[in-house]
Amino acid sequence: MIKGIITPMAVTMIVLVVFVMVSIAVIFLSLYARFSFSGVSPVAYTIDFVDITNKPYSVAEVLTNYRIGDRQFLEHSLESTVMGKLTTSEVKGGLVELLDTYNFRFYSVEIKKGEEIIYSSDINRPGRSRIQRCGNGFEGLCVLEFMSSLKPAGPCGVGFIEIDPGDNDCPIDLAISSDSACCLFSPERYPDEGVGNFEIVRCGASFNGICNPLACQPTTVRINDDDLCRDANSGGTTICCQFLEESLEESVISATATIPIFYKGESGTIEVTVG
Amino acid sequence: MELDIMRIMMFLVRTIPAILFVFLIAIVMFSFSVEIEEKDVDRLSIETAEGLLSSPLVTSRAVFSESILEESSTRYGADNGANFEPYARPCKSAYYVKVSDLSSRKTWEFGYRPSGITEIDEPSVIAYPAGIFVSGLRPGEFYNTVKPALMVVEIHDSWLTRATCLAEKALATREVEEMILGCIDLRFLMTGPPIELSDCGFSIVRPASRTDHLCIFDRNYGTNPSDDLLLDCRYVPEIAVRQFSKGYDNEAKLRAVPVIPGTLVDCENIEALESLVAKTGLAEIVFCLEGL
Numbered sequence: 149m150i151k152g153i154i155t156p157m158a159v160t161m162i163v164l165v166v167f168v169m170v171s172i173a174v175i176f177l178s179l180y181a182r183f184s185f186s187g188v189s190p191v192a193y194t195i196d197f198v199d200i201t202n203k204p205y206s207v208a209e210v211l212t213n214y215r216i217g218d219r220q221f222l223e224h225s226l227e228s229t230v231m232g233k234l235t236t237s238e239v240k241g242g243l244v245e246l247l248d249t250y251n252f253r254f255y256s257v258e259i260k261k262g263e264e265i266i267y268s269s270d271i272n273r274p275g276r277s278r279i280q281r282c283g284n285g286f287e288g289l290c291v292l293e294f295m296s297s298l299k300p301a302g303p304c305g306v307g308f309i310e311i312d313p314g315d316n317d318c319p320i321d322l323a324i325s326s327d328s329a330c331c332l333f334s335p336e337r338y339p340d341e342g343v344g345n346f347e348i349v350r351c352g353a354s355f356n357g358i359c360n361p362l363a364c365q366p367t368t369v370r371i372n373d374d375d376l377c378r379d380a381n382s383g384g385t386t387i388c389c390q391f392l393e394e395s396l397e398e399s400v401i402s403a404t405a406t407i408p409i410f411y412k413g414e415s416g417t418i419e420v421t422v423g
Numbered sequence: 424m425e426l427d428i429m430r431i432m433m434f435l436v437r438t439i440p441a442i443l444f445v446f447l448i449a450i451v452m453f454s455f456s457v458e459i460e461e462k463d464v465d466r467l468s469i470e471t472a473e474g475l476l477s478s479p480l481v482t483s484r485a486v487f488s489e490s491i492l493e494e495s496s497t498r499y500g501a502d503n504g505a506n507f508e509p510y511a512r513p514c515k516s517a518y519y520v521k522v523s524d525l526s527s528r529k530t531w532e533f534g535y536r537p538s539g540i541t542e543i544d545e546p547s548v549i550a551y552p553a554g555i556f557v558s559g560l561r562p563g564e565f566y567n568t569v570k571p572a573l574m575v576v577e578i579h580d581s582w583l584t585r586a587t588c589l590a591e592k593a594l595a596t597r598e599v600e601e602m603i604l605g606c607i608d609l610r611f612l613m614t615g616p617p618i619e620l621s622d623c624g625f626s627i628v629r630p631a632s633r634t635d636h637l638c639i640f641d642r643n644y645g646t647n648p649s650d651d652l653l654l655d656c657r658y659v660p661e662i663a664v665r666q667f668s669k670g671y672d673n674e675a676k677l678r679a680v681p682v683i684p685g686t687l688v689d690c691e692n693i694e695a696l697e698s699l700v701a702k703t704g705l706a707e708i709v710f711c712l713e714g715l
Contacts, residue, residue, distance in 0.1 A: 160437055163436070163437045163440060163441070167440035202469065202473060202551070206476060206551050207552050209554075210485055210486060210554035210571070213554060213568065213569045214554070214569050215566060215568035220567075220568075249571040250525070250552045250573070422552075
């Protein structure tokens with residue numbers, strides 16, 4: 149046998165081994181694609197039409213015709229971009245009065261001059277806030293500290309712990325000047341962190357909820373407690389809230405319309421976000 | 424030449440796996456089937472809503488005029504049996520729109536809603552924020568503003584909308600158009616023997632009492648052409664359609680043939696239908712139905 153030359157027998161063996169290995173791989177891939185092990189087929193692809201995309205444009209059109217006090221909102225916006233500040237306080241009330249009637253999950257109206265935000269109506273309220281991520285790996289969720297109803301349960305609510313937001317800090321809400329806490333859902337770590345006065349009491353038909361005081365925070369959804377919260381924590385946590393990644397994702401679906409505004413060489417934008 | 428059995432064996436052992444491998448890949452590739460769901464009704468609801476928000480119903484985009492809404496609701500509303508779809512009419516499906524004043528809860532609505540007998544799927548519903556233009560006079564000034572409103576658009580897919588669209592397409596293209604018809608719960612006498620009622624049926628007429636509508640009618644309409652026997656109507660003016668009714672089992676192929684008015688059409692002779700098409704000039708639509 150000449151050194152360095154592969155014998156025909158060895159080549160045949162290599163072909164056989166490669167054939168067997170590739171066949172096994174193909175069969176496994178085929179089975180994986182055919183049967184959805186995670187509930188979703190890896191070869192399935194769905195396109196859904198999201199109607200939210202066009203809604204901010206309708207709201208923006210309505211707003212440009214909407215009168216607040218003695219002038220149209222458009223005039224207020226023009227003036228604020230020229231002056232660099234909003235000169236009247238009645239804009240906020242007027243906007244809330246109009247936009248609250250639409251019952252959006254979330255809405256925000258911003259007047260900007262370049263990158264500078266002159267006015268923002270971004271009001272975080274339970275059940276209709278935009279979810280913002282925080283933490284170095286965006287693992288946390290921003291929760292406004294003004295939600296005093298949750299204070300007895302710590303700044304984040306029962307089952308949540310406060311974490312270091314790292315480089316991705318939560319923004320200060322311009323409308324109410326309130327700080328946000330960066331919160332992580334971790335029922336395992338919650339008892340050890342010593343936050344809040346309440347113990348974790350599971351609720352709901354499948355025990356997938358946690359009893360909370362007064363209201364569910366925006367990162368959770370309220371579910372039927374199955375009578376498990378009534379006496380929990382001596383009646384201090386009567387609301388059953390469930391943390392759902394899906395509801396979280398759903399709640400961040402939003403779209404923004406940007407309307408440029410110009411006045412004698414000055415320019416700005418009105419940004420309307422609806423979710 | 425001497426045959427080397429060992430070499431032949433090794434050649435086969437290398438070649439056969441290679442061929443098998445090609446077969447394996449082919450089987451895997453061909454065993455996948457691609458399913459495409461168009462979701463065209465969902466898309467249509469967004470398109471129609473956008474169309475209505477920029478139609479003559481509004482003074483500027485998404486800001487409705489109360490007087491035009493009032494007029495449209497009266498002229499096109501379901502109360503007078505009109506079923507009109509003005510401004511943004513789709514072909515294959517039909518829309519129904521409802522605009523609500525969120526401050527006074529007053530509503531204006533018009534459009535087409537199918538009867539249960541012809542509806543294919545649940546309607547696709549979309550809600551859009553909108554406004555209603557308000558003008559007024561205060562001491563020393565004339566002012567404009569908007570009231571919040573909500574526009575809800577329903578897109579309905581029914582056998583009547585599909586059949587009327589088939590007729591419209593046949594007239595526009597001057598070709599025989601066809602579609603598959605599912606079972607409509609209408610029973611007609613089948614030509615025997617034995618003469619008995621079909622499981623499913625299709626019928627269409629432009630009634631004398633509603634000359635701008637095409638309607639699906641009950642089998643008793645032939646002997647008693649009463650409006651009560653019109654089961655579902657859609658506003659489709661200006662297309663001449665010959666009265667038609669036929670029964671079938673489960674599924675059928677419906678053809679719309681644009682012919683010169685009065686032409687005798689033998690629906691059994693499918694090959695000859697193309698030669699009857701009126702390529703120009705006046706035409707009326709003749710429906711042919713072939714049981715599948």
